[in-house]
Amino acid sequence: MxxxxxxxxxxxxxxxxxxxxxxxxxxxxxxxxxxxxxxxxxxxxxxxxxxxxxxxxxxxxxxxxxxxxxxxxxxxxxxxxxxxAFSAKASMQQKIEFIFKVYDSDGNGKVSFMDIVEVLRDLSGSFMSDEQRENVLCQVLQEAGYSRESYLMLDDFIKILGSPALKMEVEVPVD
CATH class of the missing domain: 1.10.238.10 (EF-hand)
Incomplete structure (x- = not known):
């Protein structure tokens, strides 16, 4: 090109x-x-x-x-x-793979408890304390069958986020 x-x-x-x-x-x-x-x-x-x-x-x-x-x-x-990944035509799998990459900032193919806490910190800012973030995350992970010590792989993300309600779209304006 x-x-x-x-x-x-x-x-x-x-x-x-x-x-x-x-x-x-x-x-x-x-x-x-x-x-x-x-x-x-x-x-x-x-x-x-x-x-x-x-x-x-x-x-x-x-x-x-x-x-x-x-x-x-x-x-x-x-x-x-x-x-x-932001297209309405992208598959759920493509969207989840993208989200996984956002959480897996070191690119090692797995997401730790602290990786998720860091994303939550970025998203919530000073609205929540670290303790609140960790408590909420522990509860969510436990409900999904994981623990604080679990490492989430891409398959885990697909299992957890595979809901048809996941919406992540941007329209491309065409002149």
Missing amino acids: GSASSMLTQYDIEEVQEHCNQIFSQQEIVSLYQRFCQLDRNAKGFISADEFLSVPEFAMNPLSQRLLKMVDGLNFKDFVAFLS
Whole structure:
């Protein structure tokens, strides 16, 4: 795909569609490419953490620091793959895999009690004390059949979060 300032070819669009499991239409990919080019201010072909932070909704997200670890240095194909988890067309499995990666910040394939507490701390801020967070988490884990010492794997996340009520979607505006 070359530099970010070059135009997408039909081949590029189809390659990106394949990379994101056909989640986005060709028109949506063109729109995402335009947004990618806007974010890639230096036309390096990838987006830095600072460039992601220029998006107000991203910068205000309480999980932005965790997400930055996932997005720093994404090229266009990986940018689209990252966003595909937020599509209404993404499967429940894809959404849960994304959430798992947010919790598994060290990328070791398992989520510990403290990993979850850290995410809860990011989400709740000073609204809850660490003790309150830990008590709530212990109760939730116990109800799901886990303990404070349990490590949750991706399969566990699928089991716990596999509810059809899970909603995680963003619309891609098409010009």
